[in-house]
Amino acid sequence: MKFKHHILWVSLALASSSCEKFLDVQPKEFISDAATIVDRSSAETAVRGVYSALADGSYYGTSFQSIGYLSGDNIVWTGSQSQVQEFINKKVNADNSTISSAWISIYRTINRANNVIDKVPAVKDAQLTDALRNQYIGEAYFARALAYFDLARTWGGVPLITKPTINPTDNSGIKRSSVAETYAQVLKDLETAEPLLPATTDRYRATRKTVWALRARYHLYQKEWVKAEEYADKVISDATNYKLTKPFSAFFANDARGTTESIFEIFYNGTTEVNSHRGQWQPQTNGGTRQWAPNDALVALLNNPAVGGTRSALVAKDNQNRWYGNLYYRNPASDPSYVLRIAEIILIRAEARAQQDKLTLGLADLNLIRDRAGIAASTAATKNDLLLAIENERRVEFALEPHRWYDIVRTGRAPAVFSLSEANRYVLPIPVQQLLSDKALEQNPGY
Structure with missing residues (x-):
């Protein structure tokens, strides 16, 4: 075929x-x-x-x-x-x-x-x-x-x-x-x-709100800053249903799924539908292969209390003192795949606002993410400094999610x-x- x-x-x-x-x-x-x-x-x-x-x-x-x-x-x-x-x-x-x-x-x-x-x-x-x-x-x-x-x-x-x-x-x-x-x-x-x-909240199936979230990402990629901010705001303003979980690991640790952090995640039952991710990340002692792992630079960032904060939960050490990624860990393999998170939408709005010279508002959005991670507020004072701070924040916030390559390419920073x-x-x-x-x-x- x-x-x-x-x-x-x-x-x-x-x-x-x-x-x-x-x-x-x-x-x-x-x-x-x-x-x-x-x-x-x-x-x-x-x-x-x-x-x-x-x-x-x-x-x-x-x-x-x-x-x-x-x-x-x-x-x-x-x-x-x-x-x-x-x-x-x-x-x-x-x-x-x-x-x-x-x-x-x-x-x-x-x-x-x-x-x-x-x-x-x-x-x-x-x-x-x-x-x-x-x-x-x-x-x-x-x-x-x-x-x-x-x-x-x-x-x-x-x-x-x-x-x-x-x-x-x-x-x-x-x-x-x-x-x-x-x-x-x-x-x-x-x-x-x-x-x-429907204008409902469903973290496993598409709703009108899921469309808003993807539109925010779409307009960001198109450099349509006003529209990116508009659609991000539509999602963020629904604070009852979408809000950052604390600590950072609360949206994935302890077999959590479908938390307020999640706008759209993919469900796996671990038997007939499995998420094979965990096998690539987990070490042999946990039944995985650890064929890809966080590099030294990322480990240093995540374990730096001033940068990673509680996001250090994304990595752990095995019995051979080697670091491995811990976002996907469930056995049987029922970890959700996180397609759209509220943290991304907040950082989309931060970037869109910074690009429109709304520096105070953009900084406030960035600091929502930093506060959730338990780190000090950013003091970025210029547009370029704020955009760089957002870029760096996205690197650690989505360290084991598929954003980094696309972020750097779309911003012309490759x-x-x-x-x-x-x-x-x-x-x-x-x-x-x-x-x-x-x-x-x-x-x-x-x-």
């Missing part, structure tokens, strides 16, 4: 009403999409399949996330696979298996979303109310927006597939859109999703921070398998 957008399967799962059991599915089985979406039950199954694709080990389960932090300057690779070292060296080749699996998984997510968007509107079932129908379609638009956002910030412009793939050749021959066109699709999908989704002046390397190569399977695709320059 050809890859990219040539995937036409939707996973089956049992229906459930609660948020946590929404992804508490049976072992994956697969049937042709042509037989799936015919009533309320199958529509919900199809939506569950979208979330299952987001949770896949090649997407937010492990592979895609690893691109964001392995490519930064916080992590070292302790294994022997040269393909992982390519990210740390910032010289990724087109035959890298991680980028291939991530690309395939993201397009699988898009195809599942496309199936919901295309078929749910026509379903005739009295149990599928208008509100529920709109919710399902809105969730699919949100997932597709997130998927194209991740494609755009990783590879630049990509083929825009907005109809289901039924046959392997359905969408072959579609050339790459520009990066601007790809981001425009993200915004269009978010704008479509927002009025369809030459200074990573000593990476070769601009072609700011996006990854299109996987070679995709180029071979579809001659309409063109490789990124320099690869």
Whole structure:
């Protein structure tokens, strides 16, 4: 079966009403999409399949996330696979298996979303109310927006597939859109999703508030500071449902999930749906491989009481006195994947305000994050100082989350921070398998 957008399967799962059991599915089985979406039950199954694709080990389960932090300057690779070292060296080749699996998984997510968007509107079932129908379609638009956002910030412009793939050749021959066109699709999908989704709080499924959070991130990447501040403020102002947890580790330690820190996290039950992240981070004594680990610079930052504060909980030592990352630790592997946290939205607003010369307000937002970490308030007095302080804060706040590489690239700081002046390397190569399977695709320059 050809890859990219040539995937036409939707996973089956049992229906459930609660948020946590929404992804508490049976072992994956697969049937042709042509037989799936015919009533309320199958529509919900199809939506569950979208979330299952987001949770896949090649997407937010492990592979895609690893691109964001392995490519930064916080992590070292302790294994022997040269393909992982390519990210740390910032010289990724087109035959890298991680980028291939991530690309395939993201397009699988898009195809599942496309199936919901295309078929749910026509379903005739009295149990599928208008509100529920709109919710399902809105969730699919949100997932597709997130998927194209991740494609755009990783590879630049990509083929825009907005109809289901039924046959392997359905969408072959579609050339790459520009990066601007790809981001425009993200915004269009978010704008479509927002009025369809309920104005509720749900940390495992997309709602209108989840759209606001992703829009804040989207506008930050587009350097649309006013809009970034506006949408960040929409989320932050809901202080009843979204607020920083104290201490820092409260959102993940002691098997916590779904705290007020979380805007959107992906649920894993540890049996039929597992988050393989913990195996990469945990040491052998905890049943892991510790194949990637915090580097000396990050350990020093996190353990500095004036910089890391309570964020030192992100690292620990094994029985050989080696540091390891401790964000993903649960056994069985049921750690959530944190896609959107309120801490990120606060720092988005801080950055957007600083860019608009609202220095007092931006500093206040930054200091909310620092206060939660138990460290002294920043005294950054100039715009440049404040922006640098926010950049440094994001490095430790999201030390084991997939932000660092994208942050430094989007701000134009890669030459200074990573000593990476070769601009072609700011996006990854299109996987070679995709180029071979579809001659309409063109490789990124320099690869």
